Amino acid sequence: MTVSGTIGTEPGSPEEPETTRSGVGPAESRALLNAERFALPGLLVAVFLFFALWSKTGSQFRSLTDLQEVGSSQVYIGILVLASLFPLVCGEFDFSVGQVAGFTQIVTATCMARFHLPLLVAVLVAVAFGALIGLNNGNVVARIGVNSLIVTLGISGVLLGVVNWYTASQSISEGISSKLVSFGDSNFLGIPDVVYLLIGAAAVVYYVLEHTPYGRYLTSIGSNARAARLVGLRVERLKLSAFVLSGALAGLAGVLLVAKNGSASPEAGSVLDTLTALAACYLGATSIRPGRFNVLGALLALYFIAFSISGLALAGVQSWVNDVFYGSALFLAVTVSTVIGRRRAGVTT
């Protein structure tokens, strides 16, 4: 199974009258498109206002510490979202991002705790390990042609095993750079430092995907790999690079995991985090630029889910609801984006 970078679309049937296919008129369809585009931001605002004003949750939900907590707790997943976008845009899955982060948090902690390397070196080593794993994934997917879902799930299993072997299932909490830990929970102008990092990284990924030929090339491959090849794109090489970027960003996410937890635990960073990130990517693809994976949509989706869950928790809902919420968000997001893709392709079901 591969995902389509532009979701669920099929080429038009050959014999068509000389008219556009959508049944609705231009004004009507523009209104529809705008409704579609801004549904998710609207929903985010609605959920936010609801929990902020509801007497049962309001006072705590509105409190600065709680808002900061929600903001910073999602940064790690936010980086995983950015990591997932590169392969998704070119029509592939990277299911390993969560586990790569789980692996590189151990790498980061080990560099500092065991080898007493400076923070910067530890970060670079973690990112390099992530990129290396991405290179391996990309090689197998793009050059040998193995299904990306299988490859990256397999690698996840291997990494989980290696983490448990190396740490003997023990957390590493001594010898972590205090600079890193304080970066994880300090604020600037009331906004957590790590949120600035996420915004910065998101801006870079947005720029690369939307404003460079490279981003356009990846999108073309996701849309139609055969056609991309025939306009001269080096499809294998480009896919490979998407996996390397994905791995490097997931490596960075591992560092943030250490910053957030103040330690490296063999249980942190798993395939479940990948699922959350994918849910946000798919949900985001229903918005801002409907039918396409996009940075802003995905991050809005992530915070929509985060604020919903935080509000529900304050309302006294039990924690298993979170899992159900994430699961249904993923399910609904994929369904809705498939329907949007179909409709945009003019295919009726």
Next chain:
Amino acid sequence: MTAGISWPGGKQFAFSVFDDTDLSAPGNFEAVYDLLASLGMRTTKSVWPATGSDLQPRSAHGSTCDDPEYLRTVLQLQQAGFEIGYHNSYFEGLPRDLIQEALERFNALFGAYPIAHGTVRLDGREVRFATVDDAMSAGLAFVPEDRDSSAFIGMDLRENLSAANVSQYWNGLFLRQRQEARDARQTMAEFSLKARSEHQSFATLSGGNQQKAVVARWLRRKPKVLLLDEPTQGVDIGARGEIYRLVRRAVAAGSSVIVVTSDFEELARVADRVLVLDGGRLTAELRPPDIEPSRITQLVLSGSGARSPMEVNPS
């Protein structure tokens, strides 16, 4: 070269075996080929160049040229005058390295399929292209037969139009998307592309407009040679005329255009020179005023009704 085919040994006609039937074990097809040969028929054998999970599904239980005995038989067939064809030259999703490898292997064994004889010359110089990119840089443009291989359905019209010249809009810092949109609007006017705006989703355009956009994508590059494979298949009459009008204009501006089509009416209308191929061989050439649908039909049929003796299994 004149009309009519001359087969080796003065045989009268050719016969093709499209041989997924042989289960590829020499014993299975030899008898069939012997019979055909005794009847004076010339035959084709297509082969799998190499064994590999993708190149030759193991479930097919066939032999490949990796099997020395099989290869010996095939080489004997080739010496006996058989055309040797190539199985599965294209797979959706098959990495190019593997295709390349299989082609090179086939080439080493039997002589390349893509260029079986002769050379390709551009501006009098012999050319060989390793990649699509190379061919594009040399001035070639190719519009494939099906839009499955050319349309970026989920992207918008503007992106489809500039798919073959994206890098031109890169100023080192940003893609100049405004310029790109301006160019798209200009192309839309030039090609009478019917769309609400340059940002309309490609999926919602009619087949005719999609095809016009794909042709426009390549004409933008002002190609030296434009290759059109069945350019008007599944395109409405209006768009057909439009496409050829613009192709004509490109010719006037100095492009050479090679059209492959099975629509003889159309061929007679658009071509300055018609070559009839039969089984990969040039069998006739027409120039005005001889280019007429009935004449073309006659020449094609007089190719003794033979099917193409070299058939690539496209599956």
